[in-house]
Amino acid sequence: MxxxxxxxxxxxxxxxxxxxxxxxxxxxxxxYGPGQHGQRRKNxxxxxxxxxxxxxxxxxxxxxxxxxxxxxxxxxxxxxxxxxxxxxxxxxERRLDAIVYRAKFVPTIFAARQFVNHGHVLVNGKRVNIASYRVREGDVVEVKQTSKQLAIVLEAVGLAERDVPDYIEVDHSKMTATFTRTPGLSDIPxxxxxxxxxxxxxxxxx
CATH class of the missing domain: 1.10.1050.10 (Ribosomal protein S4/S9, N-terminal domain)
Structure with a gap:
């Protein structure tokens, strides 16, 4: 692990x-919480x-x-x-790793940070490897061509446990996601x- x-x-x-x-x-x-006394921690x-x-x-x-x-x-x-x-x-939600996670390009937020850091992501056609990069409305986030067939990407796209929120438009055939608007609390899944x-x-x- x-x-x-x-x-x-x-x-x-x-x-x-x-x-x-x-x-x-x-x-x-x-x-209940971790550790020897986890079950008792209900104060x-x-x-x-x-x-x-x-x-x-x-x-x-x-x-x-x-x-x-x-x-x-x-x-x-x-x-x-x-x-x-x-x-x-x-x-x-405007962090690049959050967008990559929400778009279902990777299975977890931790994987999203690593995915961005390793240079697998483009923003408006340019490579960005900073997970905290702030995406703007209208920006297009894309998985790099050579990374589109990675097992982690193919696995994430098929995950049934979560849906892509409506403030991100995703095309999984092209592995692109457009950030359409900044969400409010009630919009975030x-x-x-x-x-x-x-x-x-x-x-x-x-």
Whole structure:
């Protein structure tokens, strides 16, 4: 098991939720935390604990971003006009690795980051190997010609466990995806409830 795969399952267990809706998630069998005392950890969380958990869940969902990365995105969301929570998830969904994952070019968000980093992705015909690259409305994301027959890509396209959201237009015959608009919270197909408003509260108080 790679470090990334391990991280993915650790996050699910720590949260006690199958946050990506994956059939193989250990939470499907054991809905309690990891470790010797995992089954006993059912104490009611404080407001701080609830807010922290919401932040960890959202941060973990996008490939377990570092606190520094996540805080920077939050600061940017705060500067934008409108609801900060909505702006936050909108910025997260515009990350190139998130688009690659949503378009079903790869099976997981962790695979998406690696896929981008290894140079398999083009944006508007130019190679981009930075997972955090911010995609704009109208941008076309494409799997590089020599990478279109990779096993990981063919496997992901056939996954029945999730659908491509309507703010991305995908042509799997050409392996292209057009980002049509920045989504709001209600547009994003999270497998579990995300609460960006609690993340806003967390940063406002800490």
């Amino acid at each position: 790679t470090k990334r795969t391990s991280a993915k399952y650790k996050i699910d267990r720590r949260m006690g939720e199958n946050i990506w809706g994956r059939p193989k998630s250990p939470v499907n069998k054991r809905e 009611k969380l404080s407001d701080f604990g609830t807010q922290l958990r919401a932040k960890q869940k959202l941060k973990g969902y996008y490939g377990d971003l570092t606190e520094k990365q996540f805080r920077r995105i939050y600061a940017e969301a705060e500067r934008l006009k409108g609801d900060t929570g909505e702006m936050l998830v909108g910025l997260l 999270y497998a579990v409830q995300m609460e960006p408003n609690l993340v806003v509260e967390f940063y406002a108080q800490n």
